[in-house]
Structures are given as C-alpha cells and as structure tokens.
Amino acid sequence: MSRFRIPRFAGALVLASTLVLGACSGGGGNDDASPTTTTRPAEVTGTATLGPITVERAGTAGDLNASDAQAVVDAVNAYLSAAVFTPIATGAAPTGLDSLFTPAAAAAVANTPDIADTGLPEPSGDATATIEPVPLTALTNADGQVVLVTATLVLHLEVPTDDGPMIIDRRGDLVYESVEGQWRVASYNLAVERQLPDPPAPTTTEVKK
Amino acid sequence: MTRRRRIVTGIVATPLVAFGVVVALVAAWLAGFSVPGVSAATWMTVTKNGTATYSPQHAEPVFFLVIGNDERAGVSGARGDALHLVGVNPVTNQATILNFPRDTALPIPGHGTDKVNAANVYGGPRLTADTIGQAVGVNIPYTVETNFDGFISLIDEMGGVDVDVPTRMVDKDSGSDFEPGPQRLSGERALAFSRDRKTFPTGDIARSTNQAILMIGALGQIQRETTTAASQFRAIAIAARHTHIDGIGLRELYDLYQLAMRIDPAQVRNVTVPLASGSGSNLRLTAAAEPLFADFRDDAVLQAN
Numbered sequence: 322m323s324r325f326r327i328p329r330f331a332g333a334l335v336l337a338s339t340l341v342l343g344a345c346s347g348g349g350g351n352d353d354a355s356p357t358t359t360t361r362p363a364e365v366t367g368t369a370t371l372g373p374i375t376v377e378r379a380g381t382a383g384d385l386n387a388s389d390a391q392a393v394v395d396a397v398n399a400y401l402s403a404a405v406f407t408p409i410a411t412g413a414a415p416t417g418l419d420s421l422f423t424p425a426a427a428a429a430v431a432n433t434p435d436i437a438d439t440g441l442p443e444p445s446g447d448a449t450a451t452i453e454p455v456p457l458t459a460l461t462n463a464d465g466q467v468v469l470v471t472a473t474l475v476l477h478l479e480v481p482t483d484d485g486p487m488i489i490d491r492r493g494d495l496v497y498e499s500v501e502g503q504w505r506v507a508s509y510n511l512a513v514e515r516q517l518p519d520p521p522a523p524t525t526t527e528v529k530k
Numbered sequence: 531m532t533r534r535r536r537i538v539t540g541i542v543a544t545p546l547v548a549f550g551v552v553v554a555l556v557a558a559w560l561a562g563f564s565v566p567g568v569s570a571a572t573w574m575t576v577t578k579n580g581t582a583t584y585s586p587q588h589a590e591p592v593f594f595l596v597i598g599n600d601e602r603a604g605v606s607g608a609r610g611d612a613l614h615l616v617g618v619n620p621v622t623n624q625a626t627i628l629n630f631p632r633d634t635a636l637p638i639p640g641h642g643t644d645k646v647n648a649a650n651v652y653g654g655p656r657l658t659a660d661t662i663g664q665a666v667g668v669n670i671p672y673t674v675e676t677n678f679d680g681f682i683s684l685i686d687e688m689g690g691v692d693v694d695v696p697t698r699m700v701d702k703d704s705g706s707d708f709e710p711g712p713q714r715l716s717g718e719r720a721l722a723f724s725r726d727r728k729t730f731p732t733g734d735i736a737r738s739t740n741q742a743i744l745m746i747g748a749l750g751q752i753q754r755e756t757t758t759a760a761s762q763f764r765a766i767a768i769a770a771r772h773t774h775i776d777g778i779g780l781r782e783l784y785d786l787y788q789l790a791m792r793i794d795p796a797q798v799r800n801v802t803v804p805l806a807s808g809s810g811s812n813l814r815l816t817a818a819a820e821p822l823f824a825d826f827r828d829d830a831v832l833q834a835n
C-alpha cells in the first residue's frame with residue numbers, strides 16, 4: 322500500500338513556516354515552551370579507503386608517495402560527500418563542486434547533472450555506502466613526476482525510502498591532477514545506475530453520472 | 531509487488547580535448563619523450579609546431595599531420611611518402627582525414643614547387659607541415675612521423691590492427707596478399723597493406739586512401755581496448771618510452787587522447803585530395819581542391835564535399 326508523501330520542497334515550506342510562526346510567537350509570556358521536534362535529515366555516509374597503487378612510468382623512475390595517495394583518496398571522499406551523500410540526504414543541490422574539479426572539468430560538470438545524485442526520493446532512514454578500496458594508477462613523466470592519478474570507484478548504496486529501497490551503483494574513473502597542491506578532478510568517466518522505488522499510485526476518483 | 535525503474539547513465543566526460551584519428555594512432559599509443567636510459571626502438575616522433583597548447587576548453591578545430599617516411603635499411607633521406615592531414619572538431623567530435631599522395635606538387639617554402647614528399651627531406655616534419663598547411667590554409671600544430679621499423683613495432687605492440695580490407699590485394703613488391711574483409715594485421719602485414727599501390731589502377735591515390743583506412747581502424751581498436759583511465763595511462767606510458775617527443779607534455783597528450791576517444795571512427799571522413807596529371811610524376815591539384823580545403827579548414831568537417 323502506498324502512502325502519500327509530502328514533496329520535499331513542500332516539507333521544507335512547512336518546516337520553515339513552523340519555525341517562523343514559532344519565532345513570532347516567541348514574544349509571548351509563556352517561558353515554559355514545550356520542546357520542539359524537528360525532522361533530522363537522514364545520514365547518508367560512506368568512506369573510501371586506499372586500494373592498491375600502480376604506477377605507469379613514461380620514464381625509468383617515478384612513484385606516487387603515500388601522502389599524495391592518501392590525499393587523492395581524501396579528494397574522492399570529498400567528492401562523494403558533496404556530490405552523492407549530502408544531496409541524497411538533504412535534497413539540496415550539491416555545493417562546492419568547483420573546488421573539487423579543475424576549472425576545465427568544472428565547466429563540463431555544469432552540463433552533466435549525473436555527476437551528482439540530485440532529485441532523488443527522500444530517505445526515510447540512514448544509509449551507508451559500500452565502497453571497494455580505491456585502486457590508484459599514477460602516470461609519471463620522463464622526469465619521474467606524477468602527472469595524473471586515476472582513482473577507480475566502485476560504490477553501492479541502498480537508501481531506505483517510504484516507497485522501498487533506492488539503490489545506487491556508481492563505478493568508473495576519477496582522474497586527478499594536482500593544482501596548486503590540491504588534487505582535483507581533471508576528467509572522469511563514471512557510469513551510474515539507479516534503481517528507484519515505485520512512486521505512489523495516483524489517487525483516482527470515479528465519477529458516476 | 532514493487533516495480534523498479536532502472537536508469538543507466540553513462541558519462542564520458544573529460545575536459546575535452548582535441549585530436550583526431552592519428553591522434554588515436556598516435557596520441558593514444560604514442561606519446562613521446564625520449565627517455566634516457568631506455569634502450570628501445572623509437573616508434574615515432576611527435577613534434578609540436580609553435581607554442582599553442584591544446585586544452586580541454588579548446589573549441590577551434592585542431593589539425594595534425596601524420597607522416598610515414600620511407601627511411602629503412604638501404605634508403606636514406608626520409609621522404610614523406612605517406613601524408614595525412616587530420617582535422618578534428620572538438621565541439622562536434624568529428625574528424626576528417628585529407629590524404630596527400632606523395633607525388634602531389636606543392637610549393638615548398640624556400641624550395642619552389644616540388645613533390646610534397648621532398649619537404650621532409652628539406653626540412654623534416656615542420657617544413658612538411660608548413661607546406662601542407664600553406665596549401666590548405668590551416669595551421670598544423672602537431673606532426674607525427676614514423677618509419678618502416680617504427681610502424682611495424684607500434685602495430686605489433688598493439689597486438690595488430692583491425693582493418694577492413696576493401697578489395698583483393700596482391701603485390702609482391704610490398705608483400706601485399708589480402709582477401710577483402712575485416713581482419714587483424716600484424717605490423718609487417720599492416721605495412722604491406724599501407725605500401726601496396728600496384729594492385730590499384732590509381733596507384734598512390736588508392737594507397738593513400740588505404741593508409742587512412744588503417745588509421746581509422748587503429749582508432750576504433752584503441753577505443754575498444756583502452757576504456758579505463760588506467761589502461762590509457764598504460765598505453766601512454768608504453769608509447770612514451772618508444773617515442774621521441776619534441777615540445778609536448780604528457781598532460782597535453784592525455785588531453786588529446788581523450789579527444790580521440792570521443793571520435794566515432796565510423797563517421798571519420800577519408801578523402802584523398804583531387805589530383806590531375808602533371809609533368810612527370812608531379813600531380814597537380816585540380817580546381818576542386820580549393821573548395822574542398824575551404825570546406826575543411828573552417829571546422830575540420832566537410833559539409834559540401
């Protein structure tokens with residue numbers, strides 16, 4: 322049996338209205354305000370960890386050191402938080418992606434909404450993603466300097482919703498480049514598969530003449 | 531019972547780049563850098579003309595010249611006997627190959643009018659690029675040059691190249707002996723396919739077209755076999771250890787590789803420049819050449835030809 326769900330924006334309006342009205346009524350004389358209850362956004366989380374490291378050398382030397390490797394994984398986690406977990410949990414559009422991508426890649430992101438999980442059903446509970454350890458492959462130049470690092474992502478996420486579980490699988494490559502000491506996504510090739518729960522059946526009214 | 535909607539979205543992003551077919555053959559497998567201490571055959575030389583750097587935001591067509599020279603044991607001089615101008619439109623991801631038969635007569639800067647293959651003897655790939663670029667009216671920032679041994683080694687490293695042989699081909703001089711149809715050619719066989727001109731009444735003109743067919747086949751093969759970033763890194767690294775590169779960084783090559791990955795091989799135009807007989811073996815461009823070049827140079831896509 323399907324339940325009627327308040328659209329997310331409508332819920333936000335109701336919540337905002339409640340807060341405003343509550344604030345307006347705060348000038349009254351009753352100091353024994355009853356405790357307020359608010360809807361806590363569901364927590365959607367997951368942590369990528371470092372997998373095996375491979376170095377493809379254009380020259381005879383070159384390695385990806387441990388701190389850079391961890392920094393790339395940290396960047397992967399920052400991307401997942403900003404583009405996947407937070408938008409699912411809050412329903413809000415992703416923010417801060419510009420700082421995670423190179424300028425050229427960021428321009429492409431603006432036209433590719435599938436880089437982030439937005440516009441999906443509201444979670445009814447917490448969820449934790451399963452993320453395989455992230456293998457890194459570094460490309461080093463003839464001088465042994467790291468030019469690019471690719472992080473291969475395999476993520477599986479099951480999020481409870483009022484209409485059943487929502488399943489998201491993301492897999493593919495995020496290619497990182499160091500820009501002023503920060504690892505940023507220079508290009509990506511991601512496949513996203515989403516299995517969405519059924520929407521509630523529409524309510525129909527039969528009219529008889 | 532719950533019905534699930536299944537949404538599959540494939541994103542092949544990348545801060546785009548520009549390259550073309552040879553870019554596939556080259557940028558993909560050939561990056562460059564002469565690597566001190568690496569004792570391996572040099573498959574090819576990649577040369578940058580000028581200082582412009584290709585970047586993913588690039589919206590203008592990018593041109594590069596592929597040169598197969600005849601340098602081999604007993605033959606010196608490195609004439610540019612296989613000449614292909616590749617134009618890639620990074621906005622539409624379309625590519626066009628203009629094939630210049632080696633006997634095409636063109637003005638060579640500083641050397642008068644001569645067979646175009648002589649430009650490589652006079653001034654190497656840069657002068658060859660200037661010669662063809664001047665004829666067509668485009669700036670050619672990248673050249674890729676290989677010789678017999680380099681070509682064979684490159685193709686063999688790829689595990690052969692898939693080619694759809696257009697017709698029965700037999701020629702003992704080139705070693706050509708092919709039945710028509712799709713097949714994978716080793717380095718030696720790919721060279722024979724590329725060199726055979728005696729099978730065809732139109733000689734070098736048909737040969738030039740076949741060389742471009744081989745490049746297009748290589749592009750498709752590279753796209754099929756290097757689908758992950760890790761495999762692309764590996765291809766670039768291997769190629770870099772066997773390629774001498776002049777003026778191009780690995781990062782730029784990666785960007786060019788990404789562009790090559792977006793070009794649909796089935797949509798690449800393979801056009802040999804229109805020629806008429808000239809004095810001796812010098813073949814003159816016909817009047818149809820200039821409209822063709824004008825159509826090509828604005829966006830690397832042929833709309834009217």
